Amino acid sequence: MFKYLTRSVRLTxxxxxxxxxxxxxxxxxxxxxxTGGQLVAVTKAMEGWSQKLQDAGVSDTEFNLKCIVSHxxxxxxxxxxxxxxxxxxxxxQLADFERFLEARCARMPLQHIIxxxxxxxxxLKTAPTVFIPRPETEEFVRLVIENYKNVKHVNMLEVGCxxxxxxxxxxxxxxxxxxxxIERSKAATVLAAENAKLLGLQDRFxxxxxxxxxxxxxxxxxxxxxxxxxxxxxxxxxxEEFQFLHPEVVVYENLNALDGGxxxxxxxxxxxxxxxxxxxxxxxxxxxxxxxxxPLVKTIMHLKYxxxxxxxxxxxxxxxxxxFVQIEKV
Ligand SMILES: C[S@@+](CC[C@H](N)C(=O)[O-])C[C@H]1O[C@@H](n2cnc3c(N)ncnc32)[C@H](O)[C@@H]1O
Numbered sequence: 001m002f003k004y005l006t007r008s009v010r011l012t013x014x015x016x017x018x019x020x021x022x023x024x025x026x027x028x029x030x031x032x033x034x035t036g037g038q039l040v041a042v043t044k045a046m047e048g049w050s051q052k053l054q055d056a057g058v059s060d061t062e063f064n065l066k067c068i069v070s071h072x073x074x075x076x077x078x079x080x081x082x083x084x085x086x087x088x089x090x091x092x093q094l095a096d097f098e099r100f101l102e103a104r105c106a107r108m109p110l111q112h113i114i115x116x117x118x119x120x121x122x123x124l125k126t127a128p129t130v131f132i133p134r135p136e137t138e139e140f141v142r143l144v145i146e147n148y149k150n151v152k153h154v155n156m157l158e159v160g161c162x163x164x165x166x167x168x169x170x171x172x173x174x175x176x177x178x179x180x181x182i183e184r185s186k187a188a189t190v191l192a193a194e195n196a197k198l199l200g201l202q203d204r205f206x207x208x209x210x211x212x213x214x215x216x217x218x219x220x221x222x223x224x225x226x227x228x229x230x231x232x233x234x235x236x237x238x239x240e241e242f243q244f245l246h247p248e249v250v251v252y253e254n255l256n257a258l259d260g261g262x263x264x265x266x267x268x269x270x271x272x273x274x275x276x277x278x279x280x281x282x283x284x285x286x287x288x289x290x291x292x293x294x295p296l297v298k299t300i301m302h303l304k305y306x307x308x309x310x311x312x313x314x315x316x317x318x319x320x321x322x323x324f325v326q327i328e329k330v
Pocket of ligand 1: 131132133134137159160161162163164165166182183184185188210211212213232233234235236256257258267
């Protein structure tokens with residue numbers, strides 16, 4: 001129906017290629033490791049789990065199992081054979097494997113179990129309650145990068161940066177961009193700053209823990225700042241649609257990251273007002289929204305923002321859903 005229902009636990013094969021550690025598993029069939037501990041064949045440890053995952057409602061169980069085996073063995077996903085032959089767990093790994101699978105049966109997202117995730121060309125740490133970046137957002141970011149790749153200098157603001165996925169992948173791709181973000185969740189603010197540091201992007205990224213509200217759009221130090229570009233993937237799920245969300249989302253995501261109010265545009269409307277105040281003339285606002293929203297946004301621009309903001313255009317995601325909009329400050 002919409003992205004949170006269908007894409008909540010999708011992984012790409014590239015997503016796991018960063019597990020570039022030496023294998024800590026034995027590849028012999030000896031049954032004991034070098035310190036004399038008992039080894040268990042991975043194929044044996046896996047018995048029954050595929051069914052348990054299915055019973056818990058997890059789809060793509062083989063993929064989930066392989067992700068967790070790779071994670072436990074600290075091996076690249078692509079180096080783990082599909083039949084798991086010759087692989088063994090020591091007792092600690094076996095306990096971890098079972099713990100992670102119990103968590104997956106309780107519908108904890110793989111991203112939280114594994115603790116990090118790839119987004120375009122960067123790897124981000126994940127943290128409980130912080131929004132997990134979605135594959136469609138990669139498409140949105142690609143669009144923005146394409147539009148700004150030849151621009152000399154860009155001063156960008158992101159509203160609601162979560163883990164930092166959008167800003168940090170743009171900074172990684174475009175060395176002439178500087179980014180400031182505001183984010184209402186303390187945990188997300190800390191995580192985005194940490195991800196910036198891990199990626200060596202901290203000199204071009206600052207994040208402020210601030211909740212954008214009417215008449216308090218920006219934190220005090222940014223009150224007079226203007227930007228060339230504002231991006232946001234605001235919460236846009238209609239409140240009535242929460243009943244359709246997967247447990248991975250309802251139980252493990254922060255609902256402040258999702259709830260867009262009755263029409264899904266409650267936070268987006270605040271972003272429009274913020275853009276009026278904080279974009280340079282000719283500056284752009286790019287938004288990722290739900291597939292019903294772009295025509296609505298076009299109407300809102302005509303009715304409420306004429307002479308201040310112009311609707312430039314909308315763009316489709318890979319599922320042919322109209323999802324992304326570009327708006328210009330007059
Ligand atoms: C859908 S998530 C997007 C996160 C990130 N940009 C991404 O694409 O992965 C929306 C984010 O906006 C934040 N947020 C929601 N309302 C906000 C507000 N009024 N002011 C600042 N941040 C807000 C949420 O905490 C959440 O991190």
